[in-house]
Amino acid sequence: MADGDFIVLERVEKVFDVRRKTGFLKRERRQVRAVDSISFTVARGEMVGYIGPNGAGKSTTIKMLTGILTPSAGRLRVAGIDPSSERRRLAHRIGVVFGQRTTLWWDLPLIDSYRLAHRMYRIPDARYRENLDRCVELLELGELLEVPVRQLSLGQRMRGDIAAALLHDPEVLYLDEPTIGLDVVSKAKVRGFLRELNSERGTTVLLTTHDLQDIEQLCSRVMVIDHGRLMYDGPLAGLHEAGESERTLVVDLERELPPVRVPSARVVRVEGPRQWLAFPAGQSAAPLVAHLAAEYPLVDLSVREPDIEAVIAKMYAERAVS
């Protein structure tokens, strides 16, 4: 197996048979094509965003990559292993974190979940100690180890879950919404840790998220899936271009003024001394900020990212007219 082919999907499909009650004694059978002929490869050490609207097929793909679900058609390999036929062997080489669910033991102190993982994965003692120490330090878990999981905040629990997924040194980590519901500080901690994990250990990371900043700060490559199909595979900047998406600069002025005039941005809303300026998402906000600061009495400003749904919707609109 070439290193370039660490994760391989060739025309992978997943079709669910759904039965629905449509009346007294009447049932309708329907097929849902959750993943529809998807092909891609991920190289060892890559960090890739896997994004799309609700119901696009992201979780189904990840479940097939872990062996929880078997593809209806196509070929799938992770580290040369067929996940659904060798799920146990693969389990030693992958780590999984689901932002909305925890794999930790709810009523037990955090450290007990780690001790269980130590035994379950038969991690050599020295390796376990080393990995635990590293995670405790970088994810700031020291004071939390003796705390029952149910008493942890969402951000603390997420950091606890990430550590649990890494104690057995997986070569690939699947993260499903790792920053969902976290505050700015917790998000920064999680992102910083993932960046370091990827650059220092070369861990391959596949990241599902609704937060474009996760992608922007972590991934050089992003794949967009919708209705089970791969719609885009490339750099995030290219996605912004494909969708011609815009970021918004929210500007607070000292007083009410007519709409400001700034090159390559346009005012889309004015409310009292606050103005909203749209500018291309692929462009830096720095020259705009410098221009505004030089020409206008600024009090405050912030940048808002476009949301993924909006970027994808624009991408479709562009395709429809072209």
Ligand SMILES: Nc1ncnc2c1ncn2[C@@H]1O[C@H](COP(=O)(O)OP(=O)(O)OP(=O)(O)O)[C@@H](O)[C@H]1O
């Ligand atoms: N076990 C199942 N049985 C029937 N249909 C399913 C099953 N799991 C998923 N689906 C359907 O497959 C499609 C893809 O779902 P999936 O959970 O993969 O989407 P997703 O991109 O992860 O969405 P979200 O962002 O909402 O988590 C949806 O239409 C969903 O209803």
